[in-house]
Amino acid sequence: YQLRGYVEKYAQRLFGFFNPYVQIKIHEYTGERFEQSEAYAAIQTYLSTNSSKQGKRLKADIAKNSKNLSLSMDDNEEVIDEYKGAQFWWASHKTMSDKQTLSFYPTDADDNRYYMLTFHKRHRGLVTDSYMNHVLEEGKAIGVKNRLRKLYTNNPSDNWYGYNKSVWSHVLFRHPSTFRTLAMDAEKKKEIIADLTSFSKGRDYYEKIGKAWKRGYLLYGPPGTGKSTMIAAIANFLDYDIYDLELTTVKNNTDLRKLLIETSNKSVIVIEDIDCSLDLTGQRKKKTKEKEKKDPIPKKDKEGNSDGDSKVTLSGLLNFIDGLWSACGEERIIIFTTNYKDKLDPALVRRGRMDKHIEMSYCTFGAFKVLAKNYLDLDSHHLFETVEQMLEKTQITPADVSENLMPKTVDGNFADVCLENLVQALKDVQEEARLKAVEEAKEHDSCTKDELNVDAALAEIVTKDND
Ligand SMILES: Nc1ncnc2c1ncn2[C@@H]1O[C@H](COP(=O)(O)OP(=O)(O)OP(=O)(O)O)[C@@H](O)[C@H]1O
Numbered sequence: 001y002q003l004r005g006y007v008e009k010y011a012q013r014l015f016g017f018f019n020p021y022v023q024i025k026i027h028e029y030t031g032e033r034f035e036q037s038e039a040y041a042a043i044q045t046y047l048s049t050n051s052s053k054q055g056k057r058l059k060a061d062i063a064k065n066s067k068n069l070s071l072s073m074d075d076n077e078e079v080i081d082e083y084k085g086a087q088f089w090w091a092s093h094k095t096m097s098d099k100q101t102l103s104f105y106p107t108d109a110d111d112n113r114y115y116m117l118t119f120h121k122r123h124r125g126l127v128t129d130s131y132m133n134h135v136l137e138e139g140k141a142i143g144v145k146n147r148l149r150k151l152y153t154n155n156p157s158d159n160w161y162g163y164n165k166s167v168w169s170h171v172l173f174r175h176p177s178t179f180r181t182l183a184m185d186a187e188k189k190k191e192i193i194a195d196l197t198s199f200s201k202g203r204d205y206y207e208k209i210g211k212a213w214k215r216g217y218l219l220y221g222p223p224g225t226g227k228s229t230m231i232a233a234i235a236n237f238l239d240y241d242i243y244d245l246e247l248t249t250v251k252n253n254t255d256l257r258k259l260l261i262e263t264s265n266k267s268v269i270v271i272e273d274i275d276c277s278l279d280l281t282g283q284r285k286k287k288t289k290e291k292e293k294k295d296p297i298p299k300k301d302k303e304g305n306s307d308g309d310s311k312v313t314l315s316g317l318l319n320f321i322d323g324l325w326s327a328c329g330e331e332r333i334i335i336f337t338t339n340y341k342d343k344l345d346p347a348l349v350r351r352g353r354m355d356k357h358i359e360m361s362y363c364t365f366g367a368f369k370v371l372a373k374n375y376l377d378l379d380s381h382h383l384f385e386t387v388e389q390m391l392e393k394t395q396i397t398p399a400d401v402s403e404n405l406m407p408k409t410v411d412g413n414f415a416d417v418c419l420e421n422l423v424q425a426l427k428d429v430q431e432e433a434r435l436k437a438v439e440e441a442k443e444h445d446s447c448t449k450d451e452l453n454v455d456a457a458l459a460e461i462v463t464k465d466n467d
């Protein structure tokens with residue numbers, strides 16, 4: 001053995017002297033952990049694009065968390081990669097382990113796979129400076145594109161230490177909403193898409209300006225105007241995971257922070273109906289304390305629990321979004337939705353926390369045209385003009401419009417029927433609004449009359465008193 005060791009050592013030295021090539025080995029499993037090394041996985045995905053074109057013997061498999069069948073090199077195959085004019089040879093090898101022991105947990109780790117990168121020694125600088133990073137980043141990016149996306153929800157804080165230890169649980173995220181199907185004015189849509197695109201490509205920019213790579217969106221508008229639909233469209237557009245945070249089940253600020261830490265990069269963190277989730281209308285903490293002083297018995301919340309149930313405070317939430325901890329990940333979008341923007345504390349929606357405020361409005365003609373195209377495959381119709389005129393004066397949500405555009409009968413030309421239904425619905429809404437306005441006017445009238453009466457009565461009393 002000793003002799004063999006010596007011979008190998010010197011033979012390699014001699015060989016190295018004449019051999020102009022450098023080799024780098026990347027093992028599949030490293031160290032004690034039986035977990036595939038990140039570098040190996042990234043290289044595998046990177047090479048899969050190359051090897052599926054060049055390789056003759058390939059392996060097909062569905063990798064963990066991936067939606068596509070991926071092809072990779074079989075053992076002892078080789079592919080050539082080119083980068084900045086230099087050539088790189090990648091080969092996949094396997095060494096059988098010479099351990100004679102039986103393992104309790106037979107894993108793939110027993111036969112050691114590795115990639116061998118070979119390149120000319122004049123490219124050594126290129127490899128250490130940029131090629132390796134290029135391979136890893138590209139590989140990771142392809143991996144992210146191929147992965148199955150997930151929709152997470154937070155487990156109630158109470159369950160974290162029991163049987164189910166994780167703070168988030170997930171299902172696969174499949175929502176068909178896209179920006180194409182989202183009903184909205186074309187201009188506004190374009191602006192949002194541009195904003196998202198520049199965000200997702202903004203790694204260097206955010207680093208340059210010294211800001212954490214995250215962005216806050218506030219979506220506000222009446223129910224049924226497409227806020228949730230927009231969130232799904234954003235996640236689909238950027239290929240991000242979604243974390244749907246249910247604030248009412250988070251016990252306190254520390255737990256909130258823990259949830260934040262456990263989120264992955266490239267994700268959308270959503271808090272829906274932020275105005276209902278917390279008593280954020282109470283402004284900052286000081287004011288609630290003042291209230292408590294006046295009102296020493298703890299108030300009960302909607303479910304009848306006493307105040308101690310969720311102790312997430314406004315300041316806790318502010319820190320969640322924009323505090324020091326919020327920078328512990330990157331490429332994250334935080335979205336709040338609300339029906340009443342004015343109810344929210346200004347500190348919560350200031351720029352930097354909620355960078356972009358998007359109003360989801362009642363259906364406009366532009367939005368209607370998208371719906372008509374989606375639902376009825378129509379670009380124009382003689383009723384469009386009527387609809388346009390009516391939409392200008394009517395407040396109807398895209399949800400109501402789309403309901404009317406769904407065919408309910410099979411007979412007849414259903415585009416005509418649907419549009420007629422819609423016009424009728426618009427008329428109904430207008431009539432309803434008119435009646436409401438009349439009623440309000442009446443009420444207002446009687447109120448002012450009552451006030452006048454009270455004033456007169458008071459005046460009478462005062463004069464009597466004076467007398
Ligand atoms: N802008 C829109 N584009 C396309 N579909 C829409 C749009 N707005 C609403 N819809 C349709 O109406 C339904 C309700 O929309 P959504 O759930 O997004 O409303 P929301 O604004 O989140 O309401 P809420 O405030 O009650 O949560 C969706 O199923 C969707 O199909």
Ligand SMILES: [Mg+2]
Nearest residue numbers: 227228229272
């Ligand atoms: Mg919603």
